[in-house]
Amino acid sequence: MKNNLKVQRAIANMTQAELAEKIGVSRQTINAIEAGKFVPSTVLALKLAKLFERSVNEIFELEAAD
Template sequence: MKNTIKVERAKLSITQTELAQQVNVSKQTIHSIETGRFVPSTLLAMKIARFFKTRVEDIFELEPTD
């Protein structure tokens, strides 16, 4: 699953740690999501989208192999 979390973080100039604190997960979880090694739960995806004031589908995109 592709995502634009890193791009969205850059727009706000926030670190992985800062985002992690805002959505109550570890920095490692954010890193794993950004690199595609971990697919977030629906709840976490919604929290991330809400933080960035956008829709889940604007942050996360299914790849043909998903």
């Protein structure tokens, strides 16, 4: 799954630690999502979408292999 979480975070001028605190996860979780090493739960994806005022599809995108 591809994502543009890092871009959304940069637009909001937010560090990984700040984002993690706002949605209740660790900074390492944010880092893993941005690196494509971790696929977030539905609840976490919805929290991120709500925080950035975007749809989940605007942040996360399925790849052909998914």
